[in-house]
Amino acid sequence: MKRALHEHQPASFAFNADMQARAERIIAKYPAGRQRSAVIPLLDLAQRQEGWVTKPAIEVIAQMLSMPSIRVLEVATFYTMFNLAPLGKHNIQVCTSLSCMLRGSDDVVRACKDRLGIGMGGTTPDGQFSLHEVECAGACVNAPVVAVNDDYYEDVDGAGIWKIIEGFKTGNKPKPGPINGRDASAPIGPALTLTEDPTKPIPKQDFAAAKAAFEKAKAEAAAKAAAPKN
Amino acid sequence: MPKLTIDGVQVEVAPNTTILQAAEVAGSEIPRFCYHDRLSIAGNCRMCLVEVEKSPKPVASCAMPVAEGMVVHTKSPRANKARAGVMEFLLINHPLDCPICDQGGECDLQDQAMAYGFDRGRFDENKRSVPDKNMGPLIETSMNRCIHCTRCVRFATEIAGVPELGATGRGEDMEITTYLEKSVASELSGNVVDLCPVGALTSKPYAFNARPWELRKTESIDVLDAVGTNVRVDSRGREVMRVLPRINEDINEEWLADKSRHACDGLRYQRVDRPYVRIAGKLQPATWQEAFDAIAGRIGGVSGDKIAAIAGDLVDVEAMYALKGLMASLGSRNIDCRQDGAALDASVRASYIFNSTIAGIEQADSLLIIGANPRTEAPILNARIRKRFLKGGFKVGVIGEVGDLSYPTMQIGTTADLIAGRKSPEGSKNGMIIVGMGALARPDGAAILAAARKTAEENGLIRDDWNGFNVLHTAAGRVGGLDVGFVPGPGARDVNAILDSATKGEIEVVYLLGADEIDTAKLGKAFVIYQGHHGDRGAHRADVILPGAAYTEKDATYVNTEGRVQRANRAVFPPGEAREDWTIIRALSAVLGKTLPYDSLSQLRAALMGEHPVFTTLDAIQKAEWKPFGKEGSISATPLKSPIANYYMTDPISRNSRTMAQCTEEFVHGRPSSPSVQKTGTHG
Numbered sequence: 001m002k003r004a005l006h007e008h009q010p011a012s013f014a015f016n017a018d019m020q021a022r023a024e025r026i027i028a029k030y031p032a033g034r035q036r037s038a039v040i041p042l043l044d045l046a047q048r049q050e051g052w053v054t055k056p057a058i059e060v061i062a063q064m065l066s067m068p069s070i071r072v073l074e075v076a077t078f079y080t081m082f083n084l085a086p087l088g089k090h091n092i093q094v095c096t097s098l099s100c101m102l103r104g105s106d107d108v109v110r111a112c113k114d115r116l117g118i119g120m121g122g123t124t125p126d127g128q129f130s131l132h133e134v135e136c137a138g139a140c141v142n143a144p145v146v147a148v149n150d151d152y153y154e155d156v157d158g159a160g161i162w163k164i165i166e167g168f169k170t171g172n173k174p175k176p177g178p179i180n181g182r183d184a185s186a187p188i189g190p191a192l193t194l195t196e197d198p199t200k201p202i203p204k205q206d207f208a209a210a211k212a213a214f215e216k217a218k219a220e221a222a223a224k225a226a227a228p229k230n
Numbered sequence: 231m232p233k234l235t236i237d238g239v240q241v242e243v244a245p246n247t248t249i250l251q252a253a254e255v256a257g258s259e260i261p262r263f264c265y266h267d268r269l270s271i272a273g274n275c276r277m278c279l280v281e282v283e284k285s286p287k288p289v290a291s292c293a294m295p296v297a298e299g300m301v302v303h304t305k306s307p308r309a310n311k312a313r314a315g316v317m318e319f320l321l322i323n324h325p326l327d328c329p330i331c332d333q334g335g336e337c338d339l340q341d342q343a344m345a346y347g348f349d350r351g352r353f354d355e356n357k358r359s360v361p362d363k364n365m366g367p368l369i370e371t372s373m374n375r376c377i378h379c380t381r382c383v384r385f386a387t388e389i390a391g392v393p394e395l396g397a398t399g400r401g402e403d404m405e406i407t408t409y410l411e412k413s414v415a416s417e418l419s420g421n422v423v424d425l426c427p428v429g430a431l432t433s434k435p436y437a438f439n440a441r442p443w444e445l446r447k448t449e450s451i452d453v454l455d456a457v458g459t460n461v462r463v464d465s466r467g468r469e470v471m472r473v474l475p476r477i478n479e480d481i482n483e484e485w486l487a488d489k490s491r492h493a494c495d496g497l498r499y500q501r502v503d504r505p506y507v508r509i510a511g512k513l514q515p516a517t518w519q520e521a522f523d524a525i526a527g528r529i530g531g532v533s534g535d536k537i538a539a540i541a542g543d544l545v546d547v548e549a550m551y552a553l554k555g556l557m558a559s560l561g562s563r564n565i566d567c568r569q570d571g572a573a574l575d576a577s578v579r580a581s582y583i584f585n586s587t588i589a590g591i592e593q594a595d596s597l598l599i600i601g602a603n604p605r606t607e608a609p610i611l612n613a614r615i616r617k618r619f620l621k622g623g624f625k626v627g628v629i630g631e632v633g634d635l636s637y638p639t640m641q642i643g644t645t646a647d648l649i650a651g652r653k654s655p656e657g658s659k660n661g662m663i664i665v666g667m668g669a670l671a672r673p674d675g676a677a678i679l680a681a682a683r684k685t686a687e688e689n690g691l692i693r694d695d696w697n698g699f700n701v702l703h704t705a706a707g708r709v710g711g712l713d714v715g716f717v718p719g720p721g722a723r724d725v726n727a728i729l730d731s732a733t734k735g736e737i738e739v740v741y742l743l744g745a746d747e748i749d750t751a752k753l754g755k756a757f758v759i760y761q762g763h764h765g766d767r768g769a770h771r772a773d774v775i776l777p778g779a780a781y782t783e784k785d786a787t788y789v790n791t792e793g794r795v796q797r798a799n800r801a802v803f804p805p806g807e808a809r810e811d812w813t814i815i816r817a818l819s820a821v822l823g824k825t826l827p828y829d830s831l832s833q834l835r836a837a838l839m840g841e842h843p844v845f846t847t848l849d850a851i852q853k854a855e856w857k858p859f860g861k862e863g864s865i866s867a868t869p870l871k872s873p874i875a876n877y878y879m880t881d882p883i884s885r886n887s888r889t890m891a892q893c894t895e896e897f898v899h900g901r902p903s904s905p906s907v908q909k910t911g912t913h914g
Contacts (some may be wrong), residue, residue, distance in 0.1 A: 055410075078398075
């Protein structure tokens with residue numbers, strides 16, 4: 001997808017008081033003369049405030065960091081998480097990388113498209129939802145993963161995403177995290193490993209006996225292999 | 231000093247040298263696209279891959295520093311195979327449009343594809359298409375051809391100091407563009423065309439005009455500013471097609487300013503190609519004989535002190551020397567080569583040249599600019615100041631009104647009274663002072679010159695090993711004129727006095743040798759002889775026009791602002807009946823019965839060198855002796871201002887250039903003439 005500034009741009013941009021204070025805190029982190037290092041966090045702040053990165057925002061940030069506008073534009077067009085066009089209120093980002101695809105992200109994508117009536121990169125006419133395909137979200141252990149704005153919904157399937165979208169539609173934001181009742185990436189149901197009480201000392205193991213048993217088994221296997229077959 | 235072996239040749243190079251540079255020392259040339267010696271290292275084209283023993287992979291030689299005992303193979307099968315692979319990837323998206331590409335015949339990609347290219351494409355997918363970008367009236371873009379070497383981006387950011395170019399997007403969607411497709415507003419923008427290794431950025435005025443193998447190449451000197459940039463004039467038949475820079479480390483490195491590069495179309499328009507004589511108030515075409523007769527008829531009987539001569543900004547040394555001789559034989563000492571009335575003292579050479587030299591700027595550690603705007607008056611010299619600034623530890627102070635010089639400056643003030651008592655910044659040893667024509671071409675110019683000299687002396691800028699006093703000229707002919715002494719003799723009239731007396735009728739005959747930047751209304755009723763190459767301001771007022779040759783049309787000597795004597799060579803013949811300037815003056819002298827004592831250029835040059843030994847040394851700097859100069863006096867409070875308001879139009883050639891007119895529209899008046907059109911390479 002071509003990443004370029006959107007056709008329709010607002011006339012101006014200014015950080016609100018809160019964002020301005022945050023921006024100043026971020027800029028102050030960098031040594032004098034290296035303020036332009038703050039360009040990525042500042043673009044992020046602008047995106048959080050406006051929902052997307054606008055041309056006036058790029059220029060304001062360039063001025064704040066005394067760097068040429070083109071350098072800020074380069075950064076904004078390079079990183080795909082900067083949105084260069086207005087988005088819906090809820091940006092649904094479905095991971096379709098390897099792990100999620102193997103675990104059924106195709107169903108999730110289909111469900112999103114069916115439910116919202118839009119394609120990848122589209123926004124619903126009411127401005128509520130946008131749908132995007134993203135690269136690995138880094139939560140493969142809970143694949144398939146869907147991020148809605150900043151929140152991860154994990155272990156999602158077709159029916160699950162349907163319910164999540166329904167929740168957003170009715171104004172009841174679903175609880176982020178695994179939707180199948182898992183606690184983070186712990187197994188569903190009883191634990192099968194690491195069942196011991198971690199507060200108790202680990203029972204002493206008899207390594208000598210274990211080694212002797214191993215040697216014995218090895219010798220037996222060797223004898224069995226050497227024995228003539230009948 | 232690490233020793234390494236490159237293709238079996240052992241070399242010892244300085245630490246931190248790259249393999250590519252070491253290979254040049256060892257005599258092996260490594261192909262490259264993104265690497266350029268004057269730009270920072272990017273290492274993104276991968277064409278310079280070489281095989282280094284004990285390295286598991288081929289190494290990008292442009293970015294790899296040498297190490298002790300390295301064994302490098304630049305032509306091994308492995309290195310060649312790696313480059314062939316890189317070339318195949320580059321050609322995946324590069325269009326096969328060499329027959330309609332302006333770079334054809336001088337294209338790095340074309341040349342290197344001959345060596346490393348595969349004769350078939352194995353890539354069945356569509357090539358990507360990229361909309362062309364608007365970069366202004368000088369740079370034509372064809373972005374499908376771009377291989378993303380980023381040389382243009384680095385040039386704009388580092389050398390030109392206008393960080394307007396950049397690469398947006400990533401991966402396959404990466405595109406080189408200016409911010410919002412604004413034109414590149416730099417006086418050095420034309421150089422990105424030379425830097426582009428493919429045909430993505432080409433010269434817009436030169437588009438589809440000629441192929442490099444049709445052009446006759448003449449090495450010459452540029453005269454549109456006083457830097458004396460070394461150029462190569464490419465001509466076809468009688469026309470100058472383009473002007474390109476030549477490498478001269480002491481002057482222009484390998485850059486060329488936009489006016490010098492692109493004003494050459496002005497050599498085609500408004501040329502004076504035959505003599506004219508004003509008869510009954512109207513200029514009528516005439517023969518040489520008629521023109522000379524008209525002059526002889528008017529001059530005969532006029533006493534010498536009622537005759538004056540003014541030499542213009544583009545005039546060569548030979549013509550001024552000949553005219554000086556002619557005026558002397560007519561008994562006139564009213565001659566001046568300082569059209570703008572600059573208070574330059576011809577008797578002390580150190581007072582009017584750029585003593586530190588352009589290359590010497592790199593040894594300076596502080597700079598005070600007085601009444602000059604190096605960015606518009608001498609962009610090449612300004613690039614050198616910026617180069618010095620980038621090395622760090624360099625402070626620039628400015629007295630006068632200047633805008634952005636592409637490096638940070640400290641504005642001290644705008645009036646010249648601030649010069650007196652200025653101290654070099656603390657710890658500065660090799661300070662420099664640049665005095666511009668904006669400070670000297672004023673009634674109090676001599677006082678400012680004296681104040682600048684005093685400040686230079688007080689700060690210890692004048693030593694045996696360093697001379698920090700510099701005058702930055704705007705006219706290519708000026709230093710030459712001062713060197714031949716084309717200035718009024720004792721008690722005679724200088725340019726302002728000539729014009730005043732002409733208004734009053736005290737001067738009856740004025741000989742304008744290419745002088746167009748004077749107030750011609752002040753010439754009053756004087757009989758005006760104009761010798762020059764363009765029908766510009768001087769010719770409009772003239773009573774007799776003698777058609778001369780432009781700088782590409784004569785073998786001539788010019789002295790740049792450093793005092794470096796250089797020779798320009800004839801690339802094409804002057805149009806019509808126009809002649810080389812010194813021959814016109816020599817012929818006129820015979821008609822006037824005051825025949826000058828030389829019949830050929832070599833005889834003239836011999837006489838010139840005999841009289842002015844400074845011209846015996848070519849292309850080198852001669853140190854000038856430091857003597858007192860300037861005249862102390864009161865300095866007015868008028869702000870100092872550069873004489874150049876519009877960089878793109880300063881002389882008859884650039885005023886008649888259509889390209890420069892477009893640049894003026896776009897960059898001076900801010901009216902973009904080329905609307906940004908979205909199109910790909912397949913559109914018309």
